[in-house]
Amino acid sequence: MEHPLLQSIVEEVLQQLSEKQAPLEQHLIPIAVSARHVHVSEKDLAVLFGASYQLRIKKRLSQPNQFAAEETVTIAGPKGTIERVRVLGPVRKQTQVEVSITDAKKLGLDPPVRQSGHLNGSSPVTIIGPKGSLYLQEGLIIAQSHIHTNPADAKKFGFEDGGFVTVQVDTARPITFERVLVRVSPSYMTEMHIDTDEANTGLIQTGQPGRIIIHRQPKVIQGSPKITDFPEERSNHQVFGGKLLTDHEVQKYVGETIYIKKMSIVTPLARDTARVTGKKIVIIDA
Ligand SMILES: [Zn+2]
Structure with missing residues (x-):
């Protein structure tokens, strides 16, 4: 470059860019693979396993207070059934079944991709326990890939609760997850959760690190028209x-x-x- 002033401007801009981008792109997050599972309400637990039944802890999960129970159920749809689906505890407000798309096809059901707990309009499903069975009008979902994190880590990563990020995973079959939902709570341990289909696609096993790339929210341009709230x-x-x-x-x-x-x-x-x-x-x- 001939012009010394132009060259110094270019160098400065390049330096600023690298300073701004470098720290965001270095973050690694552990990935955990969630197999199909069921969360049950207290009322539905009684239907499936008998009155006043209590779940027994088989294995504690990485998120505090969460556990895989000794208990399993069978889930069923119009085309098939899947046996020995693990129940996760503790009991929740509403019963929810999380499967992969491969599982859903086997059942002959078409559940939507959803955030945990967002069950309005989700797929019907039948659950069969040792003492009784349930037909749920809604409750079957494919879990949206998501990140659990706490406020301290969220600050470190630059995450916002309810925001989305991109995560790159470098395996023998590299894969990039787009729009991974971030959920922040003081009780969460920082970890990304994907289902078995996603894991198989990217040859990912629990413990594999993913590289975070932050999505910046678009900034509102000054002087742009004011958004009205459904008036x-x-x-x-x-x-x-x-x-x-x-x-x-x-x-x-x-x-x-x-x-x-x-x-x-x-x-x-x-x-x-x-x-x-x-x-x-x-x-x-x-
Ligand atoms: Zn999760």
């Missing part, structure tokens, strides 16, 4: 009146279907959040 009532539903439907609005929205106008733009993250939380985005003419 317009229509006959029996509300219509989002803003120009830009963001992740924030989708998370805040309590209904199942978000109606938007043709001119509204939906951010990719908003679309992902709608998918993960089971909300539908419908474009209307007026």
